[in-house]
Amino acid sequence: MIIRALREDEAYKAAMADALAFQILRDIEQKKKDGRLGNFAVGAFEDDGETLMGKIEVCPFQTNFYGEYVKAMCVGGVATRPEYRRAGCIRRCFEYLFDAADRFSWEISYLYPFSYAYYRKFGYERMTDSYDMTVKMRSLAHFERRTDFVLLEREEQRQELKTAYLRFAADINGMLYPDERLLPGHGTCDPYQTGRNTYIGYENGEPACYLTFECNSPEVEVHEFVFTTPASLRAMLGFLRTYDAQADTVKLHRVALDSPLFFVLNELIDVRAELVLNTMGRAVNVEKLLRRVPFTADCGEFSVSVVDPQVKRNNKIFDFACANGKANISTRETGEYDVRLSIQAMTQLLHGNGGFELKNAAYRDGVEIRNQDGAERLFKAFPKRSSMIIEHF
Template identity: 30%
Template sequence: MEIKKNVNYRDEFVIGERWQVFEGDVNVSSMSVNTKDSRYMGNYIKTGLIGGIGTPVEYRRRSYVRKMFEEIMLEVPERGWAVSMLHPFSFPYYRKFGYERISDHLVLEFPMQTLDFVPRCPDFVPVNTEKQQLDCCRIYEKFAEDKNIMFRRVGKDSFPIDPGSGKKYYIYYVSGEPIAFAQTQVENYYSINRMISVNLNLHEFGFVSVKGLFALLGFLRMYEGQLESVKIHNAAMAPQLEMNLRYYNHTKYTVYPDIAARITDFPLMMQGRRWPDDSGSFAIRCIDPQLPSLDGVWQVEYSDGKCETRKLDCGREADLTLPVTGLTQLLYGYYEFTPENIVYLPGAELKNPRSDLFRVFRKMENGLFEHF
């Protein structure tokens, strides 16, 4: 068996590879390995993305995928990843490699008429120039600043003039300043002698103020008469949007477990966090048999908005012990953890209910428009 690694793409922020397992001349399994910058508490951290995993049915159950994951874990230190992410077809399967759920996909569907609480906004314009594309980048960067996972987007190609499949970006300005954008798609079909409405699809959006959010909702109303319903394809990272909808019983909420991740470098994750100005300290033991560099007890001391992290001797007692799966959910704030509920996490052992870590790790907004 041989694993061949083919680098197929590289630029300032993205490194792309295709890994293929060969038995002789036969490609029996493969996956993609990419590196991107993703948001974490207002900063960017280097993120390993795993995708495109596939093995023909006649070659399955031979541990080819496991061997690729074992190989990639050996390369984590030199790649400088703080975290690795993937879209799992099975959460239990990838949990074996330390990956756990950190983000969901929230789809919202509602009748167009339920937006009657906001005035129509006719002032969005199609994104047709390079300046407008770059202005979309500006909105997105501000919108994504406090939303974990959102990928870095730079340059006009991040917001193409023609995204394809009938999609189109629109942008909204106030006194020359860009404050909201939307990527919409009309979905309907022809029947007998007219077009029948299916959905106004909102695939991507961004806003930098309350005015921008209400302008966005008002822009959706401009499709009234043409389309009868709205489908927002993912609002998980923007509870501000959901909290402003009014007709709860008329809205369909569908949650899909979406992204799984595993911490790969604890100090890098701590460097990426925002820290309070007051002082505190805590110790966490991570259990990770697949990544020795992460396994062990970590001491964190913080003050004046900064932190210091160091690894302690294995015999030292920790405030909290977690497997890497639980540590990942803690660091990404998937739940609102308290001393009372964290003990229910599989493998958790709490020694110090008064630990400062409960002041630091809070529930956070996680989400991503793209599929990688």
């Protein structure tokens, strides 16, 4: 088996793997003529170096991590031709990518899983859960109707979406930077062909919120909603009231688990929230991410040992000294420690979400507590943070 990056002229091989793995239609001959790889891709080839058995594609986006945008390995297009399954193709591709992470400056990785158990084998853990929330229109009756929103109709208006999005995303880990590849996926400029509308709300002349939705009576389905202030959230809900003659309910996708929607809705008896497990994530470079975390609690000294079977550089003992709102972090290879964490557990701790706390640490695999006092200081030190990824990749 040979593991290497796919060439641009091998886009048709990736299309063949997708077609056979997922039973989807692809025009292979056309792909041979004009196909180009849209993303960086790594493949497992037979010993001839040309016959593709399986592959992984990577979208090299930037993701928000405590207010900084860091380079992320966003994994998609994981496919193995059926006749090569159980041969270790994907495992070998992941090994290649983790080894290449420093070269590409990837610090964290995300993916949409087909199986949580499968991707946990490669160090991933559930990361950006959300709710699909259904609200009866009558529950919005206490919001003032708003008709001062502006329809998105021109491409140049997308910059206003970007302004609101970046303000919304500022304190949410995981949010992807809306660069030239991702920004076109936010909102729609052609409601007359797509059936979807994007409207922008303003405060003091500046874009403060936007929402993309479609009205299929008796329901308004909101695919994306972004707000930056309490007033803009209420204004957006007031705008949705303009559809109360056409719809009985509003369904909102990708509602954060800690969304302030729960505070502003008047009658929660009319709300149905369904938990949706979205992306998984894993720290690719633990030390770099640790040095980006804004430790503010004065928690004293503690140590944590990280166990990562796939990424050897992460297997260290990290010593913390937290005082005066700062954390001094040093590393060593061996010795005593307060807590040992698997890379899955460490990733959730770094990300500040996932419900991973000291009180439930004993329930999960990959956690060993040797010093209770040190463990208490460890979990107190790491801040809690909202997490969300809106885009699909």
